[in-house]
Amino acid sequence: MTGFVIRRLLAAVPTLIAVLTLVFIIVRIVPGDPALVILGDQATPEAIAALRTRLGLDRSLWAQYFSFITSALVGDFGVSMVTGRSITAEVAAVLPHTLDLTIASMIFGVVIGVPVGIWAALNRNGVVDVAARVLSLLGLSFPVFVSGIFLLLAFSLHWRWFPVIGGADLADYGDRLHKLVLPTVALGLIMAAYITRVTRSAMLASLSEDYIRTARAKGVPWRRVVWVHGLRNASIPIVTVVGLYVGILLGNSVLTEIVFNRPGLGKIIVGALNQRDYTMLQGLMVIYCFLIVVVNLITDLLYGVIDPRVKAE
Amino acid sequence: MRGFRAALLGSALAIASAIGFNTTAMAQGQTLRVGMAAQDVGRLDPHFAVSTIDRVVVAWMFNGLVRFKPGSINPAEIEPDLAERWESSADGKTWTFHLRRGVQFHGGYGELTAEDVVFSLRKSGTAATSAFAADYRAIETIEAVDSHTVRIVLRENIPSMLGILTNYSGGYIVSKRAVEERGDNFVRSPIGTGPFALDRVTPNQSAELVAHAQYYRGAPQIGRISYRFIPSDASRDLAFQNRELDLNYGRGDQTWVNRTRQVPNTVVDVFEPGELAILHLNTNQPPFNDIRIRQAMAHAVNRSELVRFRGQDVAREAQSVVPRGYLGFTNDNGLLPADPARARALLAEAGHPNGITIRVIHTQLPEMLNMMQVVQQQLRRSGITLDLQVVEHATFHQQIRQDLSPMVYYSAARFPVADIYMTQFFHGRSRVRTPTAVTNFSHCSQADSQIDAARVSTDIEEQKRLWAEAQRILVQNVCGVPLIETLLVFARRDNLDYGYELKGSMSLGPLITEATRLR
Numbered sequence: 001m002t003g004f005v006i007r008r009l010l011a012a013v014p015t016l017i018a019v020l021t022l023v024f025i026i027v028r029i030v031p032g033d034p035a036l037v038i039l040g041d042q043a044t045p046e047a048i049a050a051l052r053t054r055l056g057l058d059r060s061l062w063a064q065y066f067s068f069i070t071s072a073l074v075g076d077f078g079v080s081m082v083t084g085r086s087i088t089a090e091v092a093a094v095l096p097h098t099l100d101l102t103i104a105s106m107i108f109g110v111v112i113g114v115p116v117g118i119w120a121a122l123n124r125n126g127v128v129d130v131a132a133r134v135l136s137l138l139g140l141s142f143p144v145f146v147s148g149i150f151l152l153l154a155f156s157l158h159w160r161w162f163p164v165i166g167g168a169d170l171a172d173y174g175d176r177l178h179k180l181v182l183p184t185v186a187l188g189l190i191m192a193a194y195i196t197r198v199t200r201s202a203m204l205a206s207l208s209e210d211y212i213r214t215a216r217a218k219g220v221p222w223r224r225v226v227w228v229h230g231l232r233n234a235s236i237p238i239v240t241v242v243g244l245y246v247g248i249l250l251g252n253s254v255l256t257e258i259v260f261n262r263p264g265l266g267k268i269i270v271g272a273l274n275q276r277d278y279t280m281l282q283g284l285m286v287i288y289c290f291l292i293v294v295v296n297l298i299t300d301l302l303y304g305v306i307d308p309r310v311k312a313e
Numbered sequence: 314m315r316g317f318r319a320a321l322l323g324s325a326l327a328i329a330s331a332i333g334f335n336t337t338a339m340a341q342g343q344t345l346r347v348g349m350a351a352q353d354v355g356r357l358d359p360h361f362a363v364s365t366i367d368r369v370v371v372a373w374m375f376n377g378l379v380r381f382k383p384g385s386i387n388p389a390e391i392e393p394d395l396a397e398r399w400e401s402s403a404d405g406k407t408w409t410f411h412l413r414r415g416v417q418f419h420g421g422y423g424e425l426t427a428e429d430v431v432f433s434l435r436k437s438g439t440a441a442t443s444a445f446a447a448d449y450r451a452i453e454t455i456e457a458v459d460s461h462t463v464r465i466v467l468r469e470n471i472p473s474m475l476g477i478l479t480n481y482s483g484g485y486i487v488s489k490r491a492v493e494e495r496g497d498n499f500v501r502s503p504i505g506t507g508p509f510a511l512d513r514v515t516p517n518q519s520a521e522l523v524a525h526a527q528y529y530r531g532a533p534q535i536g537r538i539s540y541r542f543i544p545s546d547a548s549r550d551l552a553f554q555n556r557e558l559d560l561n562y563g564r565g566d567q568t569w570v571n572r573t574r575q576v577p578n579t580v581v582d583v584f585e586p587g588e589l590a591i592l593h594l595n596t597n598q599p600p601f602n603d604i605r606i607r608q609a610m611a612h613a614v615n616r617s618e619l620v621r622f623r624g625q626d627v628a629r630e631a632q633s634v635v636p637r638g639y640l641g642f643t644n645d646n647g648l649l650p651a652d653p654a655r656a657r658a659l660l661a662e663a664g665h666p667n668g669i670t671i672r673v674i675h676t677q678l679p680e681m682l683n684m685m686q687v688v689q690q691q692l693r694r695s696g697i698t699l700d701l702q703v704v705e706h707a708t709f710h711q712q713i714r715q716d717l718s719p720m721v722y723y724s725a726a727r728f729p730v731a732d733i734y735m736t737q738f739f740h741g742r743s744r745v746r747t748p749t750a751v752t753n754f755s756h757c758s759q760a761d762s763q764i765d766a767a768r769v770s771t772d773i774e775e776q777k778r779l780w781a782e783a784q785r786i787l788v789q790n791v792c793g794v795p796l797i798e799t800l801l802v803f804a805r806r807d808n809l810d811y812g813y814e815l816k817g818s819m820s821l822g823p824l825i826t827e828a829t830r831l832r
Contacts, residue, residue, distance in 0.1 A: 032707030038356065039444040040363025041710065041725065042737065045750055047440040047447070054441060082355050084500040085516065093516045152551050164552035165541060167518040258545045261552070263517030267544075271352040271517075276707050 012293040023285040027278050034081050034276040077283030082275045087283035094263040102249045104184040109191025117199025139193025148186045148259035166262035183260040198241045202234035235306045243299030247292045343536040348549045348558040351542045354520050356500040359485035360443035369822030375485035375505035378478040383824050386585050386729050386817035391475045405470050405771050412461040417527040419510035422488040427457035429489045437483030445483035470769045472732040481819040508533045508827045534830040559809050563802030567624020578807045585817030586726035587798030589636040593721040593754035605663040607791035611649035612656035613695035619797045622687050631795030634787045641731030641780030646788040656695035668696030674718035675701050676709035685722050714745045721754040731780040735764050739787050757792035808832040
């Protein structure tokens with residue numbers, strides 16, 4: 001097991017380097033000069049040149065690349081070109097918020113999506129199934145910037161249960177949980193809709209298998225057939241989807257972060273892109289890639305837990 | 314199942330009531346909560362504060378030798394700040410400033426001395442340590458005469474010597490010791506003498522400021538400022554309606570103003586400086602190297618329609634290539650009136666009887682894109698088709714400086730003296746793609762001699778005459794087509810009293826002073 005984890009992590013190193021190289025090249029190909037963004041529109045070429053020198057942008061691309069890769073390998077991502085703040089500190093300040101939202105949305109999505117998906121599969125083409133399919137389609141079609149505003153109007157402005165401004169003090173767990181509720185619902189509903197549909201299909205496929213018929217013929221109680229034999233065999237696609245979705249949520253929850261005024265990785269990535277903050281983008285990509293590798297690793301390990309044949313392989 | 318549902322509902326309600334609370338009950342005290350349209354602050358070294366979000370907050374933390382009277386941007390109302398008095402030589406080239414005694418820096422950095430002033434102004438004038446170095450080119454020497462006296466000698470006269478020493482851009486005074494001690498960290502932990510000091514910045518969330526108890530004008534009545542970064546207009550407005558904000562950055566459009574005025578206990582402030590939007594026409598390249606096509610453009614634009622689109626309260630028609638109210642502004646420059654028939658005739662005369670198509674690079678920034686789309690429709694009525702190439706904002710700024718667009722829509726406010734605007738946008742030295750480039754996209758240089766002569770003149774009436782002449786020349790040559798001026802908008806709770814009447818603010822946001830209070 002430990003050997004497997006180490007091998008997987010080592011195998012991720014070339015992927016990381018490839019992604020970093022791509023990011024390094026792409027951010028420099030895209031038009032837009034960070035020095036101009038920092039100095040504003042009244043900057044003279046002399047001031048821009050001075051700042052480019054200070055930021056190291058006047059060095060050859062090879063020199064910049066070499067220094068970036070060597071620093072990244074020892075975990076030093078430098079400082080933001082725009083704010084001058086340490087990238088590691090900046091990411092460390094927002095990462096807990098991103099993880100809070102991602103994990104809470106995942107739990108919300110699984111807790112709602114899996115039971116509803118199973119219920120729909122068990123009532124195929126019945127009222128429950130049609131309702132689940134229509135609602136899940138609605139959930140998938142509703143962008144978070146619409147559902148988020150509706151949630152804020154109802155629960156913040158009308159009932160005044162939750163504040164509009166999101167980000168909480170990390171040490172204040174009550175406040176943190178309080179401010180997590182609405183964004184979790186907004187983002188979790190989309191995830192729940194997705195998981196409902198996947199669970200329904202996977203359960204339908206699983207319930208039509210021979211081993212289900214055998215289990216029923218042996219007199220195994222229906223509840224056990226569904227939850228143990230059916231769901232366990234349907235879990236691989238569900239875990240795959242959850243794993244993929246968690247990866248997406250880590251960097252793509254930017255709309256949720258903006259609507260609910262939460263700090264987060266997605267918001268930093270968009271800000272860094274707009275401001276052509278090369279160092280911040282590069283640092284974020286390293287961290288983001290690492291998180292994706294970890295999520296994939298956990299997903300793979302879960303496969304082994306769900307299906308012993310995978311572990312044996 | 315019914316039992317499960319009841320339990321679930323019960324738990325949800327219990328959790329909601331346990332962790333929920335009425336947000337209006339949050340204590341307001343003397344903490345001012347400000348909502349700003351931004352993801353984060355940038356560099357809080359005032360000499361690098363170029364964006365609106367940075368300018369607004371550094372104005373609360375720093376002072377200049379002199380200052381605009383709070384609530385005003387009128388250079389005639391500049392008053393003493395860190396300098397309590399000053400005198401200048403007869404030729405206007407030597408200025409001596411006498412500093413106020415007992416002014417304390419934040420964080421125990423001691424009393425302000427002439428050394429801090431000399432250090433700050435030298436820093437402002439150095440390209441490597443300031444974004445505003447070009448404004449200080451005329452300064453030959455700055456020296457400390459004694460611990461509280463500073464002498465500045467100019468190479469040549471400039472239109473507003475006091476202007477570059479105000480609480481604006483490079484005029485802010487920083488602590489020499491803090492800059493030297495903190496080095497690169499100064500951009501995120503700045504030390505000034507203003508009524509508020511930076512407590513901390515929480516990335517992506519807020520900048521927290523605390524009152525500077527030793528502020529020389531007296532301890533501020535507001536104890537803390539929470540400067541929240543809320544990029545979504547909708548969310549910021551909801552937070553304001555929900556009474557989570559006392560002061561909210563507004564949008565320069567009438568719909569927003571009208572809607573916000575309906576919010577109970579709310580005041581909407583509309584104030585100067587107006588950002589003047591101009592279509593800059595590249596007179597060096599086809600098709601705008603033909604003045605008839607430039608004149609056709611000018612006749613094709615209808616300014617009153619643009620004002621109606623943006624809103625009567627927040628916008629006004631441009632009258633010159635210099636914004637209204639700037640020292641030296643004149644409104645009788647012969648701007649061509651809206652006349653689509655005349656525009657078509659001029660196009661035909663220039664060899665385009667069937668109209669003309671012009672490819673223009675423009676930003677995707679919504680407020681600029683909306684306005685350009687209205688202009689696009691107006692021009693279409695005169696047979697001018699704009700093929701808009703919409704790009705991301707940073708790309709737009711780079712590409713227009715590479716002369717890749719024959720027409721550039723640019724909206725800006727500057728220090729309120731005609732010289733600055735005309736020098737940056739219409740002086741030959743500022744042409745883009747030259748070593749001394751600023752923002753001259755039209756490549757016009759016809760008024761250079763008038764602009765240069767006015768800059769060094771010591772006779773204010775002569776200066777005004779030269780600036781008026783320069784404006785007439787630029788308008789007659791149709792170097793640009795002035796469109797509208799858009800004013801700044803903020804909304805506040807009616808219990809927030811600035812302590813002065815807000816008519817203008819060079820920091821682009823309300824100045825929070827020692828007198829500002831929440832009633």
